[in-house]
Amino acid sequence: DAMVIQNPRYQVTQFGKPVTLSCSQTLNHNVMYWYQQKSSQAPKLLFHYYDKDFNNEADTPDNFQSRRPNTSFCFLDIRSPGLGDAAMYLCATSRDLTGRNIQYFGAGTRLSVL
């Protein structure tokens, strides 16, 4: 059974047109993360939520925002996508913020920007 579900799997948007990516989880984990992964590169953490507390990475562009309306769902909003934002976006969850935690990943949403 899928535990971290990302929709859609593929998303095409136009340059500058806002887009929202969705993530849901059935694990009841407190923490949800968003990563950006460009082709053949390591995932790069954009931000995470611990419950309702939002934590932005220092180098995450302002163009990227996130919402977590409840425990199960988290959204990634890209306000004005540029060509450089084309990437795989990974959602992950963990029980809490301690280092021993395993992160559980979704299958990702591949975003194309035309």
Add this chain to the structure above:
Amino acid sequence: AQTVTQSQPEMSVQEAETVTLSCTYDTSESDYYLFWYKQPPSRQMILVIRQEAYKQQNATENRFSVNFQKAAKSFSLKISDSQLGDAAMYFCAYNPGANSKLTFGKGITLSVRP
């Protein structure tokens, strides 16, 4: 800042043979966790194995085992009896003990020859 280095971008192994994937890391922390994650093409990233830095014994999970050399800051993954389903990108990753922010290496693409 912590860094994780995977210097080999690609490796290939014959089915049923053994392969070792290398990883080194740099940290000044004494409490941390190391992970190997597997990312098959177009599928979600999953945990292969986890090592706690305070444990001297190398972690094993069925055909997967690690060689953890704490003094050398080395954390290699050995895959025994390689199977076609092992073909994937493998990421070495690090967590400090105090938080769950993963630092990934650049990954290695493993192909398995039938």
